[in-house]
Amino acid sequence: MSGRVLVTGASGFVGRRALEPLLASGFEVHAAGRGTGAPADTPGDVTWHRADLLDAAARRALVEGVGASHLLHLAWYAEPGLFWAARENADWVAATIGLLDEFAQSGGTRATLAGTCAEYGWSAPQPLAEDSALEPATYYGACKDATRRVCEGLAQLAGLSLAWGRIFFLYGPREDERRLVASVARALAAGERAPTSKGLQRRDFLHVDDVAGAFAAIVRSDAGGPVNVASGEAVTVRAIAELLADAAGRPDLLDVGALPDRPGDPPEIVADVARLRDEVGFTPRIGLEQGLAQTVDWWRSQLR
């Protein structure tokens, strides 16, 4: 695969892991993030660009300057807990539409954007396929859904090839510690008590390296429209916590049921991954047990 790919959100949880597989696919990789420099683990072959995509002039300069054939747009407002209902989502609707338009005008040919399982109706029959009912229950989901609608139209007008990767649940090293798996893994690695809810809800979790690898595979494929980025397997949150505790060798620290269940939390959210597997040709590499153990190890390495 030859071509030049521009990756946004490249210092984020998924973005920083997507650079390596894109390089391995043969792309010239340009990465953009808000920070002053590239994260320390950024491969040396990557060209780093500092840019605030919410600044329209800076965004335009970035897109025109790079002149990429491919776009992988992962940047969005992602503050844990807050992003579900934050007004910042609206800024990212506008920035994403603007970015795609500028990318098309600069001669780009294929764009891959990050969507979310929160675009689906939570109570739709499981597993959720790409043509399941769209009925976002949150403002974040509504903004992603609306963005996709506009971007698909824009791509059609501009003759762009466009894919929309709907991320389900993810975990792995470097996850923000305010998020579920990271908070439990960090506590266990630190030898602290790890309280969880009863955790009977079933979710589709994928290791961040597989999420990033799936996006790299989508970028180099010609799959169009929405593609679920997930494992296709539902496990209870309780099982995740228990696997983490086993990996840490401290099942005694787990306090299941100590936290309240979230009211209205849907019992199951799991993806149909046929498109990802059959059309994109991607299969996850990291099993849950292995990935969770690696996550605990990473937290241990941070706490030393």
Added chain:
Amino acid sequence: MSGRVLVTGASGFVGRRALEPLLASGFEVHAAGRGTGAPADTPGDVTWHRADLLDAAARRALVEGVGASHLLHLAWYAEPGLFWAARENADWVAATIGLLDEFAQSGGTRATLAGTCAEYGWSAPQPLAEDSALEPATYYGACKDATRRVCEGLAQLAGLSLAWGRIFFLYGPREDERRLVASVARALAAGERAPTSKGLQRRDFLHVDDVAGAFAAIVRSDAGGPVNVASGEAVTVRAIAELLADAAGRPDLLDVGALPDRPGDPPEIVADVARLRDEVGFTPRIGLEQGLAQTVDWWRSQLR
């Protein structure tokens, strides 16, 4: 009704007609348009603001400067023929979301925005009610639909009251002469041959003064969500042309069937207007025969 209303697109076809009914409702009216000054027929009591809403800084300054309690947002890209598939629609998605956010932050309490019947699926059963299936066939429709989805979420977060008036078909004096009714009326008033298609498609036409009056009524009501702005009556395009020819006294100039039908043109698009009538309390005042005759007269006055 007391309060201060900011009207965008105030020099446009609908906007300039909405100022008078808003003043009559007791509002302090601030009008914004791109032009250097207010159109000549702008009522003297209106405060005029020149602003390009696509310029984020200018837009913010306008909203903060006016400090309106109510917003009537009519501005959008509307170039006849081109607007259906123009990339400029994306700019207006972003500008509209930004405007609403800024309006909420500046202390606004009620926003009324302009939507379109093109948000509905064209092949949905008629008449189209506000809860009919949304399946825009055009980029314009997709952009309006996406904008509404984001704006409804934003309004809920911000505690704003929000209405979304879906405009069907409209006509009247000062319409762009590239549009259907205006082109036929102008030709007839000028004594020129007026070619039309067979015109068997049935549409829901409302006089621009009634469209503007309906929006003023929505602004002062507390109706939430989408409201069809239409007559509720379907007439064939051929009947419209014949009424215009009768009004002009020149049925001989009408050449029905001289233009090709547009492929895929839906046979009927008509609104269910129960919400507008019963919840908003608005009933159109100008019958089709009277309104079309007045339109021909206006074109005559322009050609003298």
